[in-house]
Amino acid sequence: MMEKKRSDCPALPPGWKKEEVIRKSGLSAGKSDVYYYSPPTLWKRDPKKEKTVSNDPSGKKFRSKPQLSRYLGNKVDLGCFDFRTGKMMPGKLQKSKQRLRHDPLSLAKGGKPDLNTALPIRQTASIFKQPVTKVTSHPGNKVKADLQRASEQPRQLFWERRLKGLQSSDVTEEVLRTMDLPIGLQGVGPDSSGDTLLSAIASALHMSSTPITGQTAAAAEKNPAIWLNTSQPLCRAFTVTDEQIREQELKVHQARRSLEDALMADGLARAAENTREQLEEFLCSPTSGL
DNA sequence: AGATTCGGCGT
């Protein structure tokens, strides 16, 4: 092992380490690569014995900002984080090319939506470098003892609009498929177009650990800017019937069946390929007597 | 297999 000088990185949550490795040879000798390592997870069995468990993502290595950003999700706004130096650089806003200016609709066809951007985080530069908890104890006040991490950062209202035009596609940019939502799911606020609504709900399901109910406050209909529940997607409150659940179960079963079939077929194909190669190998070998 | 390292594409 090379002397690894992993240093703490104050701009990231506690436990994250930064490492810089100088390239020793080749055309790029002298240049360096920067890596980050996620904090080890401590699992407590007995409060007195802490143990590091091996099969968790502890100490995972990160080699680019997008990769780091994907992992941290909305936990940390990396908007002004400089990967190379490991510091927050105020005044380094998103460098999206003055899009939206000319043709807001071009988003849907030509330009791809920002995949760099973690979804529900504010895009504006925060006046705070990091989430801050101000601890002032007054008699009778309860102060959160746990300075862990402000679990919820401010969210941009209507951030879902940035999901407009997001579609799944394969490597050749072919759009793979679109999905239809049940009528009965309706958007709230500006831009209630269907695809945005779908993206918003999918994101909500993906990112939230609490139930997705949609906007339950009736007032949100009239004045979303005030009454919006920012922890719910821009969607009217909806109900899911038992019938719909059964339909969905059926779909999942069918999907699992076809996946099973595909895997089976693939396995057979591989097996056949292997035996064919072995046969050829044998036929060409001196021991075959041919 | 996983970690390390450099090349080289895209911007």
Next chain:
DNA sequence: ACGCCGAATCT
């Protein structure tokens, strides 16, 4: 010029 990530190489 540099960020990012594929893949050759090393252990």
